[in-house]
Amino acid sequence: QETITWKVQSHWPGASSSYKDSLGRLKDQIEERSDGRLKLQLFEAGSLFKAQETFNAVSRGILEMGTISPSYASDKMSLAGIASGLPFAFRNVWEAAYFHQVLGFEEMLREEAAQHGVYYSTDKVYPTEMVVKEPIESWEDFTSLKIRSSGALQKFLTEAGAAASYIPGGELYTALDSGIVDGAHWGAAQGAYSMALYEIAKYHVQPALNIAGTDAIIVSQKALDKLPADLQKLVKDVLQEQFWYRTNEYQYKERVTLAKAIEEEGVKINTLPDDVQDRLVQVAQEMWDEEGKRSDNAAEALQMLKDYLGKLGYL
Amino acid sequence: MRAITAFMNGVTRLNNAIGQWVSYLVFGMFIFILLEVFLRYAFNSPTVWTNELTQLLFGAYAVLSGGYLMAHRGHVNVDLIYSMFGTRVRAVIDIFTSILFFIFTLALLWFGYDMAQESIGNWETSYSAWNPPIWPVKACIPIATALLVLQGIVKLLEDIAIACNLSYYDPEKDKVVEEDPKGEQL
Amino acid sequence: MSIEALTLLFFGSLLFFVFLGLPLAFVLGGVSVVFLYFTWGFDSFYMVASQIWSTMGSFTLVAIPLFVFMAMILERTGVAKDLYRTMHLWFGGVRGGLAIGTLVICAIFAAMVGISGAAVVAMGTIALPAMLARGYDRSMCLGVINTGGGWGILIPPSIMMILYALISGVSVGKMFAAGVLPGILLMVLTAIYILIRSNLQPHLAPALPPEERGTMREKLVALRSIALPVLIVFMVLGSIMGGITTPTEAAAMGVLGSLIAAAVYRKLDLPLLKEASVRTFKLTGMIMWILFAAHAFSAAYQSMGAQALIEGFMTHIPGGPWGIIIAMMLITFILGMVLDPVGIMLITLPVFLPIVESLGFDPIWFGILFVINMEIGYMTPPFGFNLFYLKGIVPPGITMKDIYKSVIPFVIVEIIGLAILMIFPEIVTYLPDLLF
Ligand code: NA
Numbered sequence: 020q021e022t023i024t025w026k027v028q029s030h031w032p033g034a035s036s037s038y039k040d041s042l043g044r045l046k047d048q049i050e051e052r053s054d055g056r057l058k059l060q061l062f063e064a065g066s067l068f069k070a071q072e073t074f075n076a077v078s079r080g081i082l083e084m085g086t087i088s089p090s091y092a093s094d095k096m097s098l099a100g101i102a103s104g105l106p107f108a109f110r111n112v113w114e115a116a117y118f119h120q121v122l123g124f125e126e127m128l129r130e131e132a133a134q135h136g137v138y139y140s141t142d143k144v145y146p147t148e149m150v151v152k153e154p155i156e157s158w159e160d161f162t163s164l165k166i167r168s169s170g171a172l173q174k175f176l177t178e179a180g181a182a183a184s185y186i187p188g189g190e191l192y193t194a195l196d197s198g199i200v201d202g203a204h205w206g207a208a209q210g211a212y213s214m215a216l217y218e219i220a221k222y223h224v225q226p227a228l229n230i231a232g233t234d235a236i237i238v239s240q241k242a243l244d245k246l247p248a249d250l251q252k253l254v255k256d257v258l259q260e261q262f263w264y265r266t267n268e269y270q271y272k273e274r275v276t277l278a279k280a281i282e283e284e285g286v287k288i289n290t291l292p293d294d295v296q297d298r299l300v301q302v303a304q305e306m307w308d309e310e311g312k313r314s315d316n317a318a319e320a321l322q323m324l325k326d327y328l329g330k331l332g333y334l
Numbered sequence: 335m336r337a338i339t340a341f342m343n344g345v346t347r348l349n350n351a352i353g354q355w356v357s358y359l360v361f362g363m364f365i366f367i368l369l370e371v372f373l374r375y376a377f378n379s380p381t382v383w384t385n386e387l388t389q390l391l392f393g394a395y396a397v398l399s400g401g402y403l404m405a406h407r408g409h410v411n412v413d414l415i416y417s418m419f420g421t422r423v424r425a426v427i428d429i430f431t432s433i434l435f436f437i438f439t440l441a442l443l444w445f446g447y448d449m450a451q452e453s454i455g456n457w458e459t460s461y462s463a464w465n466p467p468i469w470p471v472k473a474c475i476p477i478a479t480a481l482l483v484l485q486g487i488v489k490l491l492e493d494i495a496i497a498c499n500l501s502y503y504d505p506e507k508d509k510v511v512e513e514d515p516k517g518e519q520l
Numbered sequence: 521m522s523i524e525a526l527t528l529l530f531f532g533s534l535l536f537f538v539f540l541g542l543p544l545a546f547v548l549g550g551v552s553v554v555f556l557y558f559t560w561g562f563d564s565f566y567m568v569a570s571q572i573w574s575t576m577g578s579f580t581l582v583a584i585p586l587f588v589f590m591a592m593i594l595e596r597t598g599v600a601k602d603l604y605r606t607m608h609l610w611f612g613g614v615r616g617g618l619a620i621g622t623l624v625i626c627a628i629f630a631a632m633v634g635i636s637g638a639a640v641v642a643m644g645t646i647a648l649p650a651m652l653a654r655g656y657d658r659s660m661c662l663g664v665i666n667t668g669g670g671w672g673i674l675i676p677p678s679i680m681m682i683l684y685a686l687i688s689g690v691s692v693g694k695m696f697a698a699g700v701l702p703g704i705l706l707m708v709l710t711a712i713y714i715l716i717r718s719n720l721q722p723h724l725a726p727a728l729p730p731e732e733r734g735t736m737r738e739k740l741v742a743l744r745s746i747a748l749p750v751l752i753v754f755m756v757l758g759s760i761m762g763g764i765t766t767p768t769e770a771a772a773m774g775v776l777g778s779l780i781a782a783a784v785y786r787k788l789d790l791p792l793l794k795e796a797s798v799r800t801f802k803l804t805g806m807i808m809w810i811l812f813a814a815h816a817f818s819a820a821y822q823s824m825g826a827q828a829l830i831e832g833f834m835t836h837i838p839g840g841p842w843g844i845i846i847a848m849m850l851i852t853f854i855l856g857m858v859l860d861p862v863g864i865m866l867i868t869l870p871v872f873l874p875i876v877e878s879l880g881f882d883p884i885w886f887g888i889l890f891v892i893n894m895e896i897g898y899m900t901p902p903f904g905f906n907l908f909y910l911k912g913i914v915p916p917g918i919t920m921k922d923i924y925k926s927v928i929p930f931v932i933v934e935i936i937g938l939a940i941l942m943i944f945p946e947i948v949t950y951l952p953d954l955l956f
């Protein structure tokens with residue numbers, strides 16, 4: 020029987036838990052269920068293409084599969100901004116999962132990606148949380164912070180009054196250690212732990228800055244179409260299961276990692292005071308409307324989100 | 335023949351002029367980084383644009399050096415075996431190895447053009463907090479590669495002239511022009 | 521075609537064209553394109569363009585033009601010359617004194633930068649003419665700069681260590697701490713080598729004749745000239761350690777310092793700035809085009825299945841745990857001759873690390889050995905970034921052959937250092953255990 024091998028470029032480095040847990044699982048599932056007819060050859064972050072280039076490579080059919088953050092596809096998908104997380108929208112992970120899979124946001128994403136020859140599937144939804152060196156106990160504490168950030172959250176934190184600057188991942192540890200910044204976000208607990216940020220920043224800030232489908236798996240439509248019908252279905256089924264499995268597992272691992280950080284590194288949870296949270300939500304909502312202006316699609320998704328949050332009693 | 339000489343001189347002059355101007359971008363990078371450090375440290379208000387602008391300047395700066403370096407023999411090579419031969423043999427070797435040069439640069443030109451065209455097509459921005467247009471820097475890739483290819487053609491024409499003793503190029507005359515007034519290689 | 525055969529062809533054609541004198545950047549780029557065509561097809565050339573775009577977007581590389589610019593200004597204003605004159609007055613009585621002084625400056629430079637190219641080019645510009653002018657042997661000078669300039673990745677801060685930490689999951693802080701003593705060890709070993717060699721063969725690194733060594737008064741007066749270099753070091757290192765700048769941003773502080781120095785020397789004028797920026801452009805461009813092509817080359821090699829090759833190798837290694845560690849060092853060393861360090865890490869570490877850990881070795885200790893090996897890879901012929909960077913700045917009389925020959929003893933010294941660290945792992949683990 021014929022064996023097909025797909026080249027898969029990850030946006031996670033090998034040490035990232037998601038490299039094994041998400042991509043490794045995907046590989047095992049697909050290879051096992053297809054009896055080895057479809058194989059995945061995995062490449063660590065940056066091996067063949069830089070993260071920001073992976074969408075283009077998959078879209079051109081040079082790579083059969085890849086993992087990305089939706090923000091890396093911002094120029095191609097007008098929904099990328101909403102997919103990679105509006106600040107202070109959801110309060111629980113299940114809310115974001117329901118929004119994607121049941122209310123139809125995932126379907127909207129898929130349609131936009133399809134226009135570029137890409138089959139889009141969210142890997143998981145999860146929170147992005149900050150770590151800081153000194154606890155935030157007041158609005159003044161927050162606005163005097165220097166925070167390492169990136170993308171939409173950098174804009175949000177800046178507009179909220181903190182001093183957010185972008186520092187590349189490679190220099191993050193040194194910058195936080197020497198005090199160039201007082202805080203940073205890199206995923207949530209697992210991200211901070213993998214970057215050893217807890218060694219130098221002992222306060223884990225909650226609630227999350229956002230909760231979103233920050234990791235996605237993309238497949239070249241060309242490659243997908245070349246598969247026999249049963250394998251096409253298999254790939255899509257595995258991806259669909261992956262979302263629920265990984266969203267749950269990630270939550271579990273977040274908690275385990277945080278518990279470990281508390282135990283081993285003496286990390287403390289810093290819950291933002293209510294007035295700080297209220298003011299952040301205010302700033303955030305102004306930013307949401309900006310995202311809605313990107314396209315008709317984005318406006319529709321934003322309206323859907325607002326209706327949903329209204330039902331949940333948050334708006 | 336005169337047309338060939340004019341072409342060669344024209345390309346070299348073009349690359350020289352562009353290189354001269356682009357080399358000043360280093361001041362931009364220096365000033366913007368310094369500004370960022372100053373604003374962040376002294377006023378606790380880092381900007382969203384300085385580092386990214388520096389990055390974009392650097393990208394253009396780095397890639398646009400290709401043709402200028404080619405004109406000044408600045409792309410470093412191994413002269414171990416090469417230096418044992420005379421000028422004509424070297425020219426023949428260079429004509430042969432230029433195949434690899436053109437394979438690389440033409441592939442880069444093709445796909446760099448493709449990449450830039452797509453970027454310009456949707457006026458691509460970076461989608462960072464600052465969100466500046468990045469298509470001009472992407473467009474630098476095919477532009478720089480084209481300049482490099484042109485200079486590579488000049489080099490090939492020189493080598494052919496040396497190898498076949500043709501009159502449109504005089505290596506002795508060129509040497510005088512090429513030489514740095516301070517007598518160093520750079 | 522099997523990956524073994526591909527590897528031989530891939531590296532074989534690389535060496536063939538390098539030795540035919542085609543510039544390195546075009547050899548790397550051209551060979552990548554040809555092999556991509558036969559393994560992956562025409563469309564995959566997009567990867568070459570894409571790798572170049574990615575390299576243009578690497579913020580840490582911005583430090584290269586800035587540090588090079590700093591060196592160009594220092595060299596032209598005479599600050600560097602005065603520094604060497606002072607060093608010569610003070611240490612000129614010792615055979616090899618200037619070479620050891622250069623090593624110390626290299627180590628300080630290494631503490632300021634996280635990457636390798638900037639230091640080699642900068643020190644080559646400053647130190648090479650100064651040493652040659654004082655009768656030092658060509659090989660000695662080249663070797664010292666090649667070795668010392670490469671310490672940027674070994675002495676923290678180091679991009680390579682951060683990358684290792686990201687791939688392996690060890691703590692960055694511990695890696696940094698672990699690199700300090702080995703860095704000092706290598707410095708001491710290299711200094712010992714210079715002392716022994718220059719006492720056996722005084723003509724290699726001549727001492728200053730007694731009548732030229734100057735009086736105490738002259739020596740003290742000369743000390744004034746180190747004030748500015750010290751100020752610059754203070755500005756750069758101080759702003760990194762004081763939490764004012766990241767290592768990349770610190771390069772701009774270095775430029776600021778050198779401009780101040782130029783002003784003090786009354787040399788700060790437009791012609792100087794113009795000349796410095798053109799020279800900086802040429803050297804940065806040289807480094808960057810090599811990096812562009814090298815990144816494309818390692819991506820191409822990885823896409824052909826390089827990792828599977830290493831995996832296959834590792835299953836046939838005799839000699840127990842130490843046999844495996846030594847085999848890993850050998851593989852890294854050999855890959856270091858032809859591939860860029862980031863590529864080597866991405867290809868080998870995912871294979872090596874699980875084995876290292878299952879054998880019960882400390883991944884931090886292994887990481888330091890790995891980084892040193894990488895640093896040796898930078899300076900071993902035929903292909904090593906430091907060698908090419910150095911070639912880009914030497915005066916016309918010095919050939920690649922001179923550079924190749926010059927590194928041999930220094931590579932041996934580094935290998936001895938590596939062996940010492942393997943026998944006494946405490947040198948690596950002492951500081952991280954103490955601090956964390
Ligand atoms: Na360093």
Ligand code: NA
Nearest residue numbers: 857897903904
């Ligand atoms: Na090497």
